[in-house]
Amino acid sequence: MNRVYNFSAGPAMMPVEVLEEAAKEMLNYKGCGSSVMELSHRSAEYKEIHEEAKNLLKELMNLDDKHEILFLQGGASSQFYMLPMNILNKEDRASYLITGSWAKKAYKEAKYFGQIDILASSEDDNFTYIPEIKENNIAKESKYLYLCTNNTIYGTRIDPKTIKNLKSNIVADMSSNILSEEYDMNQFKIAFAGAQKNLGPSGLTVVVVEKDFIEENKKDLPSMLNYTTHLEKDSMYNTPPCYSIYMCGLVAKWMKNIGGVKKLEELNREKAKLLYDFIDNSNLYKNNIKKEDRSLMNIVFVTGDEELDKEFVKESKAANIVNIKGHRSVGGMRASIYNAMPIEAVEYLINFMKDFEIQHK
Numbered sequence: 001m002n003r004v005y006n007f008s009a010g011p012a013m014m015p016v017e018v019l020e021e022a023a024k025e026m027l028n029y030k031g032c033g034s035s036v037m038e039l040s041h042r043s044a045e046y047k048e049i050h051e052e053a054k055n056l057l058k059e060l061m062n063l064d065d066k067h068e069i070l071f072l073q074g075g076a077s078s079q080f081y082m083l084p085m086n087i088l089n090k091e092d093r094a095s096y097l098i099t100g101s102w103a104k105k106a107y108k109e110a111k112y113f114g115q116i117d118i119l120a121s122s123e124d125d126n127f128t129y130i131p132e133i134k135e136n137n138i139a140k141e142s143k144y145l146y147l148c149t150n151n152t153i154y155g156t157r158i159d160p161k162t163i164k165n166l167k168s169n170i171v172a173d174m175s176s177n178i179l180s181e182e183y184d185m186n187q188f189k190i191a192f193a194g195a196q197k198n199l200g201p202s203g204l205t206v207v208v209v210e211k212d213f214i215e216e217n218k219k220d221l222p223s224m225l226n227y228t229t230h231l232e233k234d235s236m237y238n239t240p241p242c243y244s245i246y247m248c249g250l251v252a253k254w255m256k257n258i259g260g261v262k263k264l265e266e267l268n269r270e271k272a273k274l275l276y277d278f279i280d281n282s283n284l285y286k287n288n289i290k291k292e293d294r295s296l297m298n299i300v301f302v303t304g305d306e307e308l309d310k311e312f313v314k315e316s317k318a319a320n321i322v323n324i325k326g327h328r329s330v331g332g333m334r335a336s337i338y339n340a341m342p343i344e345a346v347e348y349l350i351n352f353m354k355d356f357e358i359q360h361k
């Protein structure tokens with residue numbers, strides 16, 4: 001069967017090896033006569049899947065004992081409110097770096113729960129860069145600094161080096177670049193990601209928490225909205241998204257077999273460099289992102305002519321390249337090249353782009 005070259009920003013392509021393994025186990029998981037979907041979440045078989053997925057993620061993230069992983073639902077978007085709801089009282093302050101639409105949405109939700117400051121924003125230049133993080137400008141009583149480490153729509157990312165020495169309590173939306181390059185994951189008080197970009201299928205949100213930070217700020221909240229509930233119940237207070245967690249575990253195993261995050265970063269840098277170098281050297285395509293802020297995961301480009309962009313999307317589809325149209329708020333094209341994207345697919349895309357350029361001179 002022919003598979004397409006899927007450059008979707010999310011849900012994104014999965015590693016083929018993972019899909020094959022899941023297919024093999026679909027009807028009869030390890031001889032138990034059931035699909036993973038049909039297992040009780042209290043069964044020994046499922047418990048093992050749950051713990052293994054969690055432990056593999058911890059290992060890949062190099063997490064210390066102070067941190068824990070939660071498997072939640074409701075997408076990254078639910079963390080936009082759950083996070084401030086759990087940490088802030090109405091009079092508390094928090095600081096947000098506005099680097100794109102997702103950070104803006106998170107800011108809007110946080111305002112329901114506290115006094116929220118905008119530390120800086122790059123909206124003035126259509127989010128084509130990451131503003132400098134000046135900690136001196138953060139209110140002393142600010143409880144956390146909120147970052148979005150990769151801006152899926154605009155194609156920027158925050159370099160791990162620029163946040164390494166920050167003193168603030170950092171919380172981050174890492175939906176579109178978690179485990180794609182080496183961040184110090186122990187630096188985060190809370191970090192979350194919808195699984196459907198780099199971790200597996202949708203329906204699962206992975207949340208990394210520093211246990212003391214949750215404990216110190218603990219509040220009386222409805223059970224399902226309270227991080228403490230999920231911490232105490234090992235993400236099994238209610239039925240977890242078992243199948244998505246199983247798939248996430250398979251993806252984690254795949255990442256480990258490749259050589260972990262260090263190796264993935266190497267591969268991701270190689271893929272991104274190939275595409276950026278090609279764009280920078282071409283006469284037709286342009287990427288307007290400040291060089292040092294360019295995302296390794298979502299590479300945006302335009303031809304400078306909206307009609308030609310449309311033609312590009314149309315012709316690329318005929319060449320088996322799908323979901324490469326840019327987000328409706330920015331137009332142009334976007335190639336999302338997450339961990340699962342093989343370098344051969346990036347080469348295939350570049351060859352198509354070359355041909356397209358020649359034909360549309």
Ligand SMILES: *Cc1c(COP(=O)(O)O)cnc(C)c1O
Pocket residue numbers: 010074075076077078102148150151152173174175176194195
């Ligand atoms: C996709 C995305 C989201 C939204 O995720 P959902 O799981 O659909 O809520 C949030 N933040 C970033 C950075 C994203 O890329």
